[in-house]
Amino acid sequence: MKTKKKSLANEIAGSIESKLSEAGEQSKKVKKAIVKSAEKLADKIGKLFKKEEDKQKKQTAKAKKKADQRTKKDAKKEKKNTGKAEKNAKRAAANAKPAAEPMVSSAPITPPSPIPPKPASKPPVPAAPKPAPTRSRTTGTTPARKPAAPRKADTPAAPATTPSGTVPAAPTDPSASTEA
Numbered sequence: 001m002k003t004k005k006k007s008l009a010n011e012i013a014g015s016i017e018s019k020l021s022e023a024g025e026q027s028k029k030v031k032k033a034i035v036k037s038a039e040k041l042a043d044k045i046g047k048l049f050k051k052e053e054d055k056q057k058k059q060t061a062k063a064k065k066k067a068d069q070r071t072k073k074d075a076k077k078e079k080k081n082t083g084k085a086e087k088n089a090k091r092a093a094a095n096a097k098p099a100a101e102p103m104v105s106s107a108p109i110t111p112p113s114p115i116p117p118k119p120a121s122k123p124p125v126p127a128a129p130k131p132a133p134t135r136s137r138t139t140g141t142t143p144a145r146k147p148a149a150p151r152k153a154d155t156p157a158a159p160a161t162t163p164s165g166t167v168p169a170a171p172t173d174p175s176a177s178t179e180a
Contacts, residue, residue, distance in 0.1 A: 009035070009042035 013035045020026055020034075
């Protein structure tokens with residue numbers, strides 16, 4: 001792993017120095033800083049690669065474990081189903097034997113007589129509706145209410161008066177209006 005980090009650091013430093021050499025000659029201090037930064041960057045990249053590899057290993061292990069569990073579960077289910085099928089076959093064979101041997105009786109078999117249809121009955125008549133209950137107070141001191149006064153229907157309104165105090169006569173024929 002260390003050799004990978006060193007080679008990666010050298011590649012990073014070389015590419016950075018080549019780009020900076022276009023601008024001019026670099027001092028030893030700058031070159032040293034570039035190498036140091038390249039080593040740090042290579043270290044971080046190496047850690048990321050390692051994490052990614054570990055993650056992939058875990059995923060493959062998890063997938064393998066899940067597949068193993070699935071195969072075990074399917075095998076168990078298949079075993080259970082075969083057991084049920086055997087039980088059902090035995091049960092069917094046991095039920096089929098008594099049905100194959102018809103019972104012989106000395107009494108003659110008569111076909112069932114048809115049931116006479118019932119006469120059509122009238123539908124039940126609903127009971128008369130009950131009157132609404134009247135409310136009464138527990139104390140009998142309250143007098144009963146008076147019925148409302150009857151309303152006058154179709155009574156004409158009071159005739160309008162003119163400023164002179166006379167009431168104009170209502171025209172009987174709309175075509176014969178007397179307008180002045």
